[in-house]
Amino acid sequence: MASQIVSAILTVLVGVFGCVAYFWGANRLLDLAYPAHGVSGMRAVDNLRRQGLIRPWLFVGPALILLGVYLVYPVVETLRLSLFDRGGTNFVGLANYEWAFGDREFRNSIFNNFLWLLVVPAACTFLGLIIAVLTDRIWWGTIAKSLIFMPLAISFVGASVIWKFIYEYRGGGQTQIGILNAIVQSLGLEPQVWISLPFWNNFFLMAILIWIQTGFAMVILSAALRGIPEETIEAAVIDGANPFQIFWKIMVPQIWGTIAVVWTTITILVLKVFDIVLTMTNGQWNTQVLANLMFDWMFRGGGDFGRGAAIAVVIMLAVVPIMIWNIRQATREADGGH
Incomplete structure (x- = not known):
């Protein structure tokens, strides 16, 4: 444990001081290569x-290189592998995608992902919004x-x-140490192996x-609520709006x-x-x-790079449009809604 802590600290120190040394050294070399002091006339201006042209790339360059190595290259390689067999050597075209959409487990995964999409974003956003509104009205809201x-x-x-x-189950008349089963047992009901209950176990994982x-969600929405002009709320109160109407309509x-x-x-x-799914x-x-x-x-059962890559491409195709829309919406918000 101690060696791991020391290793983590050394990694942080090397990373931080390495970045400082790089930027200081790169700027120093740039100043030596194109000195602005000690020269006169048009040479100094040049x-x-x-x-001015080179310095931004000293900062952006390393990030672009890392993005290329760890983001662009993996995307291109994944697309390539999805068109090859399990070993990534023989070209099979769209066979991996045909397999995916014909596979029962893949279709079941699509259905489960769809359930997660329906429940989790809606629940997080709704609960975060409600909590943000309620905690702004109590003196111990910051603690909450x-x-x-x-x-x-x-x-x-x-x-x-x-x-x-929380979901732990003990059979054979043993004392239930899982909080949920302990509550169920105290109510006179039968304890359950919650994470193995068909269909409903997905919701226990979503929780x-x-x-x-x-x-x-609460932190972001709380900051947004604080940006609402007080005059708007006061005008609604004067007009006779109740708290529910102020919340939903203002x-x-x-x-x-x-x-x-x-x-x-x-x-x-x-x-x-x-x-979460892997662990539970x-x-x-x-x-x-x-x-x-x-x-x-x-990575399991000998590994099938072609089928694994095809599934990765499906996930990427599902994520990218939402990510683009999210970035545009965030940019629009930063520009004041224009």
Whole structure:
């Protein structure tokens, strides 16, 4: 444990000081190559112009290289692999896509992803909005927001382990240590293996992501609510509007753009959901989702690069349009809605 902590600290220090050394050294070399001091006339002007053209690339260049190596290349390679066989050597055309849409497990994964898309973004956005409104009206609202935001700091795997204890089931007359089964047993009902219940187990897994992401929605929407002019609210109160009418007819329309951005951001996350399913069920009991299915085909059972890549391309095609719309909406919000 101690060695891991030391290793993590050293990694952070090397990364931080490495970046500082790079930018200082690159700027120093640029100043030496095109000095603006100690020279006169048009040469100084030309050097300043060259510095102005080159310096931005010193900052943007490393990021572009990393994007190319870790984003652009993997996308191109995934597209290529999706057209080849399991070993990535023999060209098979669209055979992997034909298999995917004819495979029962793939269709089941599509259905489960669709369920996640229907429930999780709507629940997170709605709960986040309600909590943001309510916590602004109580004196201990900041404490409440901190507690609700806290799960966002936990990794998906860590959150899944926590919820494993909530759903834990002990058979054979043993004492139930899972919170949910302990409550059920105290009510005189029969404990259940919740994560293996057909269909409903998907919703028990969704609850984990809702628990994590509600804090994100709450923070963003709370900031948007604070941007509503007080004069608008006061005018509505003078006109006799009740709190419910103020909420639905005054507040929500004015932050609708932010609501849409939060909704689509969580939608993108849901399309890529993987950690929770892998940790809780590993796709068993009809809980399989596309990302977990891709992982199974790509890295398990000997690996089938072609089919795994085809599933990855399907996920990418589902995510990209929503991501583009989200970026445009966020840009429009930043520009004041124009």
